[in-house]
Amino acid sequence: MIIVTGAAGQLGRQIVERLLTRVPAGQVGVSVRVPLEAQAFADQGVRVRQGSFTDADSLAHAFEDASQVLIVSVDRMGEEAVQQHRVAIDAAVAAGARRVLYTSHMGASASSEFQPCRDHAATEEALRASGVPFTSLRNGFYAASAVQFLGHAMQSGQVVLPADGPVSWTAHADLADAAAAILADEGRIDGPTPPLTAAQALTFDDIARIATDVTGRTITRTTAPDEQFRQQLVGGGVPAETAGQLLGIFAASRAGEFAAVDSTLETLLGREPIALSTVLREQLPETAADRGGRTAGARGVGG
Structure with a gap:
């Protein structure tokens, strides 16, 4: 089962919508803090479970039977963000996911002038240390x-x-389409993507x-x-x-x-980006x- 976190948010919701055009709803699960916010997906046959990056036990339930887990980065900065991402990575590994995916940033670097890019770099290091194949979507x-x-x-x-x-x-729409394409074609890109x-x-x-x-x-x-x-x-x-x-x-x-500027996103989309x-x-x-x-x-x- 493909699990997508943050499916009530702007990016996560669009990723699930695009993914459902590629794989059956029964193969998709979402982890959200408030399940009612994902009721529309539940009505389509998607498995909806409560999960929070601040509650490892909830993620163990939300990630059950996962083949892939897409971790949508949190709207936080600094160590709080990195710690929450580590909790999600550990939960995905413990659930037996074959691959962990993460919405990173094209500027991910430990030396970036922008704090979230330093956070993304730290999260990518945690992915490398997890021992599980991963894909970092450098959006x-x-x-x-x-x-x-x-x-x-x-x-x-x-x-x-x-x-x-x-x-x-x-x-957002293009990045969601690209994430869905990569999820539906497991292992298409290993490690960090080129800039999307x-x-x-x-x-x-x-x-x-x-x-x-x-x-x-x-x-x-x-x-x-x-x-x-x-x-x-x-x-x-x-x-x-x-x-x-x-x-x-x-x-x-x-x-x-x-x-x-990179052509990878256009290749994944099969069209020019918006x-x-x-x-x-x-x-x-x-x-x-x-x-x-x-x-x-x-x-x-x-x-």
């Missing part, structure tokens, strides 16, 4: 994060962020231009000093430690940690197309 940076960073730009007309470098912003990225690496200057074209509103990019951005975050209620970690995204992008312009068109609150294409911005860029 590109979520395109949804680029949308979030645009913040109030649709109202203010400005994207005010620290200096950045190019980032391979990649759609979209076809372009873009800066926020690029994104501002794309957002302008997609929405028909003029969006300009303004660079804020790192310390000013940190103070704005803290002033808005973000804990100081978290604000520092968020700044790490920009430091890492300036260092080129997220700039790689362009960021498409993601923006779908997720920004109001696009030119929504207004009936009354501006030249309805043309779109890159897809």
